[in-house]
Every structure is written in structure tokens, then in C-alpha cells.
Amino acid sequence: MSEAPTRNRAHVPHVTLNTDGKRHPWINTAAAYSVLAGLVSFVIGMLNQMHLLGTALGATGFLVGVVAQLMSATRAERMFIVFGIVASFVGMGLGFAHGGF
Numbered sequence: 001m002s003e004a005p006t007r008n009r010a011h012v013p014h015v016t017l018n019t020d021g022k023r024h025p026w027i028n029t030a031a032a033y034s035v036l037a038g039l040v041s042f043v044i045g046m047l048n049q050m051h052l053l054g055t056a057l058g059a060t061g062f063l064v065g066v067v068a069q070l071m072s073a074t075r076a077e078r079m080f081i082v083f084g085i086v087a088s089f090v091g092m093g094l095g096f097a098h099g100g101f
Contacts, residue, residue, distance in 0.1 A: 019074045030068035031081045037061030038087025045094025055100050058092025061085075 017028050037057045044054035065085035072078045 017074060017076045017080060019076050022073070024073055024077065027068050027071055027073065027077055030064050031072075031077055031084060034061045034065030034068060034081055034084030034088060036084075037064070038084045038089075038091055041091025041095065042087050043091075045091040045098065048098050051095045051098035051100065053095075054091055054098075055095030058088045058090075058095055061088030062092055 017031065018024055038061045041054045041058035041061060044050045045058065047054070062085055065081050065088055069078065069081045069085065072081055
């Protein structure tokens with residue numbers, strides 16, 4: 001009787017912003033807000049009719065991202081926050097280009 005061949009399962013890496021092993025709920029929340037506000041303001045900033053909302057989301061995402069960047073503890077958090085800051089800034093710029101506040 002032969003044994004059934006065993007399959008090696010591919011190791012899926014655990015993705016986390018807390019690479020130091022500690023929890024950072026406020027910083028992670030601020031980072032997530034910065035990224036989400038940046039992406040939404042980027043999309044909304046391209047529309048002429050919704051420039052006020054795009055500008056406001058971009059500005060708040062940028063400010064929250066900068067504060068989170070000052071308090072971040074790990075490299076993964078910083079990379080995620082910088083992406084949010086850049087997206088927010090571009091969305092805010094597009095909002096200003098179409099009329100701003």
C-alpha cells in the first residue's frame with residue numbers, strides 16, 4: 001500500500017502594520033482614514049460638481065495623515081500613511097483646481 005502524496009501548502013504572510021508586536025489602534029485608524037479619504041478625494045476631485053467635498057476630504061486626510069506620521073511607530077505604518085498623505089494631497093489639489101472652497 002502506498003501513501004498518498006502530501007502537498008506543501010504555500011505560506012501566506014500575515015500582513016500587519018504592527019510589526020513591533022504592539023497594538024496601535026489610534027494610529028492604524030488614522031492611517032486607514034488618511035488612505036480612504038485620499039482615494040475618495042482623488043476620485044471626487046476629478047469631478048467639477050463635487051469639488052468642495054473633494055477639497056475637504058483631501059485636506060482632512062492630509063492633516064490626519066501628517067499627525068499620524070508624527071506618532072507612527074513602525075515602518076509599515078509609515079509607508080501606509082505616506083501613501084494616504086500623497087493621495088490626499090493630490091485629491092485636495094484636484095479639488096482646488098476645480099474651485100476649491
